[in-house]
Amino acid sequence: MALLRKIGVYFSKDKIFLTRLKKLTGFFPSDISPYKTAFTHRSSLGSGSKPGQYNERLEFLGDSVLSLVISEFLYEKFPNDHEGTLTKIKSAMVSRKTLNSIAESMGIKDLIKVKLGQDPFPVSIGGNALEALIGAIYVDKGLAVSRKFIINKILIPYYNIDEILNADENYKSKLIEWSQKNKIKTFFKVLEETNEEHQRLFRIGLFVQDELKEEATAKSKKEAEQECAKKLFLSGFIEKWQN
């Protein structure tokens, strides 16, 4: 059966596409058509093209498949963590930026049919095609194969889960380090404490040399402090200070 399929592939007019697809996913498709659509960018078709002919609808579907597989993975991998922690890790994992960069590393680009006036083409086209590919796998093979593809071909090779989990923890330590090294006074202060639908919320301010620089709201002081420190680092403030 597998052999017959293999022979079929090598006589197929889609030989190159199928070989690349197999390399990318680890399996041969049962139905090639959704995969062809997944790698068809709107720009490669004429103006009379229909939504089913290019990859945006499959991207819509693939986005949800990816989301479920990652939610389930985190739910099982971190049985003792709060929903808030899972949500935070997940957001980092499925961010546009992350997906674009994974698609780049996977070489998704080489499979995409696209017609653009410029070069290099926008990285988001790769990330979108990766989501569309997940949609195609789901349509062709169902959830179990999609899950296997996402875990074995995306999560394991491209993510360091522990690093993602600890990423937020590091900003506060980094801030303390930076502040001690440069002898700059920094401190956190509770600006407001509220109750919303029986959920306590803390609005925390981060002060640098007595000046309020960042603020963040979260369910715990610790979380809000981390968020403040993260914001300060991401704002470029620290970099500017050092230069």
Next chain:
Amino acid sequence: MALLRKIGVYFSKDKIFLTRLKKLTGFFPSDISPYKTAFTHRSSLGSGSKPGQYNERLEFLGDSVLSLVISEFLYEKFPNDHEGTLTKIKSAMVSRKTLNSIAESMGIKDLIKVKLGQDPFPVSIGGNALEALIGAIYVDKGLAVSRKFIINKILIPYYNIDEILNADENYKSKLIEWSQKNKIKTFFKVLEETNEEHQRLFRIGLFVQDELKEEATAKSKKEAEQECAKKLFLSGFIEKWQN
């Protein structure tokens, strides 16, 4: 087998819970514990409670299951529609407000273990428990049963898909009607046309008596116009004008 299970239920200490659950979902659980967690609000536990004991983690999971089932449903139900249309319908379908109101109608409230100082309790607790219930079904029975529950017990009884699909179309017609009836001049005008990542975007303005009242940006003029008209209606402007 079904009979044995039924007899088991009636000797169970969870008899009332199981009977209500069966009425809600249409089936008996294989493992009761995730369902118990799904209906346990954080407030009903002591301060030393662990994330696995209350429903927020299951809500996290259920949110993704619901999202996939609805995406798949729309993908199949509307084979000729753009991704943008599917996204718009989906957003309306899974909005917090919609889920809260469905949970209310389903009587989810009666099953929730909650300890709050006030009455009536926040509607969001119901919507969250509904998502957690979907998460519990997924953990207990997998995707196929979750899909069946969502379609048969949520989508079919509580949604009018055609109405959702047409909701946006109506605002522009409503605007024209209103404008003719009240002899008020309204028109749309392209304010800007841009290209972003090879995607043409139109920023459209809606003018009432030559005054710019609303603007919206979309991939097509028609879509942006609908959005403008919708904004105007939702802003309460039309109502105020009539009073």
